[in-house]
Amino acid sequence: MLRDDINTALKESMKAGDKVRLSTLRLVNAALKDRDIEARGQGKDPLGDDEIRALLSKMAKQREESARIYEENGRPELAEQERAEIAVIQDFLPRQLDEAETRAVIAAVVAEIEAKGIKDMGRTMAVLKERHAGAIDFGKASPWVKDALTAS
Incomplete structure (x- = not known):
């Protein structure tokens, strides 16, 4: 579980005396606890x-x-x-696909689900999010999906 990986990394950075990593992981844990408390308040x-x-x-x-x-x-x-903190956070995220890889994944999904135009945008995005959550920046991918759908 990702939460366990974060806690293990926190302990390791504490032992190693890595102050940047330690402070960043503490911020991550604080954010997780805040969201957990919020979810508990909503019965989740x-x-x-x-x-x-x-x-x-x-x-x-x-x-x-x-x-x-x-x-x-x-x-x-x-x-x-800030960039040092980003590097620590990215250790726990999947590798981001670059533009060429993202466009290839989009084309494969469009072909697989037989999307026939912009009306299938929601369905295409749903499949992409299901399969590649965290690996694709969907803000950047949205126009590429539109391009792929209008070209098909």
Whole structure:
């Protein structure tokens, strides 16, 4: 389970004295506990691996945005700190597919489900999310799916 992997990495970083990794993993655990408390309040189970991956992905994107802002405002040391945190978070996420790989996966799914146009966008995205959650940036993939569907 992903949660166990995070806790194990936290203990290892504590023993190794890796302060950046330790502080980042503590932030991750705090975010997980917050979401678990929120879910419990709504009568739901604690977060599963897919939900944890989504949370980690969101945390990485937030840090990337912060790093960009820091660089624009002449604070490269803070941007570097954000990027170090991103690297720690990405250790627990699946490898992101690049544009060519993503387009190939989209084309394969469109062919497999026999999507015939833009009306099948939702069905195509659902299959992609089911099979490649965490490995595809769906914000970037959406226009590529539209391209593939209008070309078919």
